[in-house]
Amino acid sequence: RNGYKCYKNDGRLQRGVLSSGCPSPAPPPPAPAPSASPHAPPSPRGPASLAASGLRRRRSHSPATDLHGCCCEPDRPIGYGAFGVVWSVTDPRDGKRVALKKMPNVFQNLVSCKRVFRELKMLCFFKHENVLSALDILQPPHIDYFEEIYVVTELMQSDLHKIIVSPQPLSSDHAKVFLYQILRGLKYLHSAGILHRDIKPGNLLVNSNCVLKICDFGLARVEESDEARHMTQEVVTQYYRAPEILMGSRHYSNSIDIWSVGCIFAELLGRRILFQAQSPIQQLDLITDLLGTPSMEAMRTACEGARAHILRGPHKQPSLPVLYTLSSQATHEAVHLLCRMLVFDPSKRISAKDALAHPYLDEGRLRYHTCMCKCCYTTSSGRVYTSDFEPVTNPKFDDGFEKNLSSVRQVKEIIHQFILEQQKGSRVPLCINPQSAAFKSFIRHAAKTRKK
């Protein structure tokens, strides 16, 4: 279903959250100063931006056709969560439906500033069909009024969590083509030196053609090559958390993402969460129920308490053959690959690159590049395939910009400048249309999410 195909590019557009052609951020109005006005509007706008809205308002001659028009989709929320609010909106430049995300709590403190800046940088860096990237960042207002960042991305209709819990049938072809795309995206991210650290079905967006994109880089970071340096253990949703994190390892690698993919692969086959525990300790117990008691070697990076917990308990034998009972789709090939991902010792777990070479994924690759990808194309004499089915990135993502960030004000200025630099393309910049009813509703939803 393509909701925007019949969209008419007329005066109705100005009713949406986005407006285009907004000139460069105007200087702030002379008064009142921000500090003197506690009731300043949430999204202050310069006079030029207001004038632009007014212009578009006058052009709109048939208000009766807006919002409730037969084929004009209204802007509406499509997702909530710790990540903020995501809206499905119309890009007024081409009438296409896109996703608009408001980055939450950007300038609260230095930590959140850095986190958001890192995520923004990543979203602008990514160029891969199976990784969500920024199509646009909305034009920021003058720096004195710069409080919010809005990112426009491609609109995806669903995610893997919604699909798995839905009643719709999932064939083994679905499982193969989804897993192929997850690993294809992950191979790219890992080649960029990035750990996602929150791979879960809800962060794998899927459109109506079954194209899958990895999203939400709020917890992502560059890999740490120095094993002596501690990394946070406050990562990955519990059900998908790798055993080394559950066991308190101070250092981990991109293989934590592969563990999550293994859990998702099993969930695709069985349509239920593989390790659904109530607590991190029970999570570890469920893992050892399946894999057996790990060897001392496999626990070498664990913290003392976690190792003691394992050694105190009964010695468990592995029970991997139960994976064949996940579903009729759990063939020998599928279980073989699954067992290469669900390996307790991270250094022995398969990499995304090697997983892609597993025969289980051959059909997924063929299907993807035959009718879903953008890297191959069809001519009158047949399909022309790309020379590289699973591309990597070179150079890696560079997080050197994080080194000298020392104050909220400084980061704010750098982000402001960064966004303006992104706008240097040929497209007309986008900004928020604060006059729209949809925008007021957007702000209300965003505020509600913040309180939760």
Ligand SMILES: [Zn+2]
């Ligand atoms: Zn292709």
